[in-house]
Amino acid sequence: MSTDISAATKALFADLEWRGLIAQTTDRAALIKDFSAKPRSFYIGFDPTAPSLHVGNLVVLLVMRRFQLAGHQPIPLVGGATGLVGDPSGRNEERSMNDTELVGEWVGRIRKQLEAFLTFEGSNGAIMANNLDWTAPMSAITFLRDIGKHFSVNQMLAKDSVSSRLESNGISYTEFSYQVLQGMDYLELYRRHNCILQLGGSDQWGNIIAGLDLIRKVEQGSAHAFTIPLMAKSDGSKFGKTASGAIWLDPEMTSPYAFFQFWINSEDADVENFLKVFSFKDRAEIQRLIETVATNPGAREAQRELARELTTLVHGSATCANVEDASKALFGQGDLAKLDESILESALSQLPRTTVAKNELVDNKFPSWVDLLVATGVVESKSAARRIVKENGAYLNNTKIEGEDFAPSVSDLIHGRFLVLRKGKRDLASVELT
DSSP states (O other): OHHHHHHHHHHHHHHHHHTTOOOEESSHHHHHHHHHHSOOEEEEEEOOSSSSOBHHHHHHHHHHHHHHHTTOEEEEEEOTTGGGTOOOTTOSSOOOOOOHHHHHHHHHHHHHHHHTTSOOSSTTOOOOEETHHHHTTSOHHHIIIIIGGGOOHHHHHHSHHHHHHHTTTOOOHHHHTHHHHHHHHHHHHHHHHOEEEEEEEGGGHHHHHHHHHHHHHHHOOOOEEEEEOOOBOTTSOBTTEETTEEOBSSTTTSOHHHHHHHHHTOOHHHHHHHHHHHOOSOHHHHHHHHHHHHHOGGGOHHHHHHHHHHHHHHHOHHHHHHHHHHHHHHTTSSOGGGSOHHHHHHHHTTSOEEEEOGGGOBTTBOSOHHHHHHHHTSSSOHHHHHHHHHTTOEEETTEEOOOTTOOOBGGGOBTTTEEEEEETTTEEEEEEEO
């Protein structure tokens, strides 16, 4: 077993290095040695600051999955306690305090999401943890005497997350204490599960080191820290954000179709990094896909493969197949009428749209295609819409429109509700009968 775990661990760290997934570690040689000796427990914390994880969380979550695939035991910790306090890292102002019951509900939802990415059976089955379990029973006096006394205020003030806040809007004692709570988490998991590694984003380095110091002072033990670079896009914009907001893992908050489109619309300049960070394909296949970006960028093969892999991972293979069918059909490569109504509805919800009430129809006829396109906002004027028809670039439900006066009828509706308008190859809009 030790030979197998040793080889798997060395391959893991080499792979993480190639993928650009190592920001900082404590003594790396010692870390690799400890994890090569036998399967080890490690943890990552996720605070319930929203009802769902988002694609930014996938960066560290998938590193956790890689460690488990190499034979080590993950402890995903959902911060039922720290989520009530708020991490000051990366923020210029205090978080709003969420209601205790609401945070508890979010803990449950995030735990279910985490379960989909890890294996909970076998010798290295994941262990789910909630820091409220050991924080809630502790009195304030016990916390201050047993934990707080080991923290130097001078060192706490020197942390980047704290010093930057002190120079701007200030920081409350509540958020100032966050690093103490996170340090206590590491100590508790060290005691309970012999957990000797905490993973986190690079903005968590100071908090993780605080936990290492606490383990050393209280238990005279040693452990490790490992941080992962924060994700950034090549144009400097924030990763995981779109015009419509964050890309969530919950299908009710971001539809599987929108999730698929987020990846397939990745810029060529970003897709190499995205493949290395998010894909579980081997190095040779990733290199092949990267080459396609240079040799045949129009095919978007790399983006499509990435979208397929991640949509399958997060939402399942059947849903991925459905949304890919919808994506193809919307752009003329399939029959829109054969799409599942819910999938079509979620796809169309991402497009410019307009509605037409039943009492606005005349003899079961809609306004003209020209009028409908203008109403969606895809073009600014009727003359522009007419020009599209004249240039043979006007489509209704993937059928070319021949005349400027063409008006769809009720019989053209898909699922009795929708019309799909297309301008040229890629500009789409929808009409819904209400």
